[in-house]
Amino acid sequence: MIIVVANSKGGVGKSTLAVHLAAWLHEQGHKVTLADCDTQQSSSEWIREAIPEIKAVRLDNPDIILNELPILAQDADYVVADGPGSQTETSRALLLRGDLAIVPCKASMLEVRALAKATEVLRQAQDIRGGIPKAVIVLSMVGKNYRLTQDMKDAAAALSLPMATTAMTLRQIYADAPGQGSVVWNLGSRAREAAHEAEALFREILPDAVAPAARQAVKA
Numbered sequence: 375m376i377i378v379v380a381n382s383k384g385g386v387g388k389s390t391l392a393v394h395l396a397a398w399l400h401e402q403g404h405k406v407t408l409a410d411c412d413t414q415q416s417s418s419e420w421i422r423e424a425i426p427e428i429k430a431v432r433l434d435n436p437d438i439i440l441n442e443l444p445i446l447a448q449d450a451d452y453v454v455a456d457g458p459g460s461q462t463e464t465s466r467a468l469l470l471r472g473d474l475a476i477v478p479c480k481a482s483m484l485e486v487r488a489l490a491k492a493t494e495v496l497r498q499a500q501d502i503r504g505g506i507p508k509a510v511i512v513l514s515m516v517g518k519n520y521r522l523t524q525d526m527k528d529a530a531a532a533l534s535l536p537m538a539t540t541a542m543t544l545r546q547i548y549a550d551a552p553g554q555g556s557v558v559w560n561l562g563s564r565a566r567e568a569a570h571e572a573e574a575l576f577r578e579i580l581p582d583a584v585a586p587a588a589r590q591a592v593k594a
């Protein structure tokens with residue numbers, strides 16, 4: 375399965391989500407490859423420090439992405455592709471190959487409005503491919519006392535993209551994690567809430583990826 379973390383805006387939390395998702399899938403026992411498709415290459419450097427067992431590759435041009443992603447997918451249970459901030463053709467290539475698109479979006483009306491533009495390439499890909507990739511919006515950097523306004527719900531609904539119930543909250547620990555070469559659940563008690571939230575988010579988006587043992591642990 376190829377999971378693309380996409381939003382053509384920069385600084386919305388794509389790399390943070392991609393690295394944590396790749397690390398979580400790895401911990402569920404899956405074979406994971408992180409495809410760093412941003413020219414800044416921050417996620418591949420981060421994952422190499424955080425979880426060296428995860429294969430990280432840099433794919434920085436649309437042709438290479440179109441050619442290589444299916445090959446990488448044959449050799450892994452999950453390929454997590456961290457998308458670029460602005461290069462439209464790179465995003466297009468990713469969305470023409472992805473099975474699922476996760477779209478992080480900052481929780482503000484301006485950002486949600488901008489999603490119409492930022493997800494244009496996603497809609498083109500879905501149109502061409504008969505609804506694939508499936509997509510889900512994840513609110514990122516949500517303030518502590520934040521409440522999703524009806525305006526924002528309406529704006530998201532107008533895009534006909536589902537929104538995950540679990541959001542990623544604005545927390546210093548996420549911003550500290552790359553400097554520590556780690557993911558939040560390996561950063562001790564200060565990161566406990568962030569760790570719970572990330573776990574809840576990934577379980578919500580990818581219920582089938584949860585390790586069988588972990589599934590039972592929750593039921594018991």
Ligand SMILES: Nc1ncnc2c1ncn2[C@@H]1O[C@H](COP(=O)(O)OP(=O)(O)O)[C@@H](O)[C@H]1O
Pocket residue numbers: 383384385386387388389390391459514515516542543544545546547548549550
């Ligand atoms: N939930 C969060 N809380 C606090 N800071 C965050 C959060 N998510 C991301 N950041 C920080 O915001 C900046 C942009 O995030 P990043 O994941 O690099 O976004 P993108 O890949 O979309 O450009 C980084 O400095 C990152 O550490």
Ligand SMILES: [Mg+2]
Pocket residue numbers: 388389390412416456457
């Ligand atoms: Mg990034």
